[in-house]
Amino acid sequence: MIRPGFLSEAERQALVGVARNGLEEHRVARRANAIVLLNDGWSCEAVGSALLMDDDTIREWFKVYERAGLEGLSGFDHEGSSCRLTAEQQAALQAWITATLPCNTNRIGAWLKETYDLTYSSSGLIALLHRLEFDYRKPEVIPRKLDEARQKAFIESYEKLLNRLEDDEAVVFVDAVHPTHQARPAGCWAPKGTAIALEQTSGRQRLNVHGALNLETGQTQMLEVATVNAMSLIALLIAIEAAYLGKRWIHIFLDNAPYHHAALVRDWLKKSGRRIVLHFIPPYCPHLDPIERCWGVMHENTTHNRCYGSFAEFKTAVMTFLTRTVPAKWDQFRDRITDNFRVISPKDFRVMT
The missing domain is CATH 3.30.420.10 (Ribonuclease H-like superfamily/Ribonuclease H)
Structure with a gap:
């Protein structure tokens, strides 16, 4: 839970100015807007819904602002496009993923937190993995005894x-x-937001x-x-x-x-x-x-x-x-x-x- 009122009046006005500035880069303005809304008592879920983002991303923006202020919101280094990891850390992450082939980003995020005390949102991890040239794929099944x-x-x-x-x-x-x-059950295309079910037979x-x-x-x-x-x-x-x-x-x-x-x-x-x-x-x-x-x-x-x-x-x-x-x-x-x-x-x- 992020307590409201964490901004000084000067800090809030600076962020509002960035959010309202039509010449400011849209990504920076959106992040500034998110911090203002959090200060005003909105939850991460509510801010994410309003900005069409996931709540983990909103929490990550808040951490960046806490750590580096408005300058940090302008850096885009926390989502994987400009990596927070050093070259040595990136190489270690690549080696670990190559060796273990983790099945989900939760496990990768846990490894980064435990190893380097770095926290990434789910979308940030995906961007990071793509940047490091990893894809998500299912293994082919091959027979055990191939001649x-x-x-x-x-x-x-x-x-x-x-x-x-x-x-x-x-x-x-x-x-x-x-x-x-x-x-x-098999995957199919369906109208967005429609829950799909299949009646199962007992036979x-x-x-x-x-x-x-x-x-x-x-x-x-x-x-x-x-x-x-x-x-x-x-x-x-x-x-x-x-x-x-x-x-x-x-x-x-x-x-x-x-x-x-x-x-x-x-x-x-x-x-x-x-x-x-x-x-x-x-x-x-x-x-x-x-x-x-x-x-x-x-x-x-x-x-x-x-x-x-x-x-x-x-x-x-x-x-x-x-x-x-x-x-x-x-x-x-x-x-x-x-x-x-x-x-x-x-x-x-x-x-x-």
């Missing part, structure tokens, strides 16, 4: 297959997804889908199954063969789930008349499986910010999107669900531990 050589070999073999593919051959990606009957039922996607045409085969296992894979392979009657060979790419390698599946593939060739994506490489991106697009269009009153409604929305919307509107999705593969190396990242 660069295997990724490169897979991409080369995949491209080689595409280059020699005949008209009577097709390439299909296969995977399973298990969406749960729950709404997924925990899960939909099991074993599906296939052709990146060239957008054609899908999506089976709702009780359990994803070797039997559901065989049922899906039968559906794929039926959908590609004119193809001599169907090249199917899939991950290394145990049921994809099951003896039951291998025995089925050995039967006479089978036209399917399985290709396995390297372990721990979901980025080399385009159908994984299809699941992400599905969630964006069916579960993000959407609430379904019943599991039946939820299931209909998901299956309709996968079986009808994706093939019918493939031109809208093909740029996001692609085989634009790349090798991911942990060496390209600073991996947080």
Whole structure:
């Protein structure tokens, strides 16, 4: 709480003169106005609201005025544009942030207060961090066991297959997804000042889908199954063969789930008349499986910010999107669900531990 009446009459008149001076820089006039209002009994919150500033900034202006008077209000050194830290202190701060990767400005402000007894407002800290060339970013999630050589070999073999593919051959990606009957909150644009809420369902039922996607045409085969296992894979392979009657060979790419390698599946593939060739994506490489991106697009269009009153409604929305919307509107999705593969190396990242 800042007690009113802390200014002498001369000090108040000087500040009022600055605030009313049309030739004075606007930033200085605004700060002088804030100090006068604090002296007259306004709270930091009220002054901040009137000047369209946050209350922490108003408190910081008051501290600057206490320390350096009107000259301090004209210096702009407390918000990070002209840094109060020495070159050595800036280097220490940079080294500390680089080493610790703090998640919020509160922790950085606490470190500055403890280390150098300096107090920054939230906006001042953000300005300081930008000045020191720091950005706020979320880390990418990468698999723990990445084998660069295997990724490169897979991409080369995949491209080689595409280059020699005949008209009577097709390439299909296969995977399973298990969406749960729950709404997924996601960021959205909304009118300013409007509180946004999403009704949550109480259901925990899960939909099991074993599906296939052709990146060239957008054609899908999506089976709702009780359990994803070797039997559901065989049922899906039968559906794929039926959908590609004119193809001599169907090249199917899939991950290394145990049921994809099951003896039951291998025995089925050995039967006479089978036209399917399985290709396995390297372990721990979901980025080399385009159908994984299809699941992400599905969630964006069916579960993000959407609430379904019943599991039946939820299931209909998901299956309709996968079986009808994706093939019918493939031109809208093909740029996001692609085989634009790349090798991911942990060496390209600073991996947080």
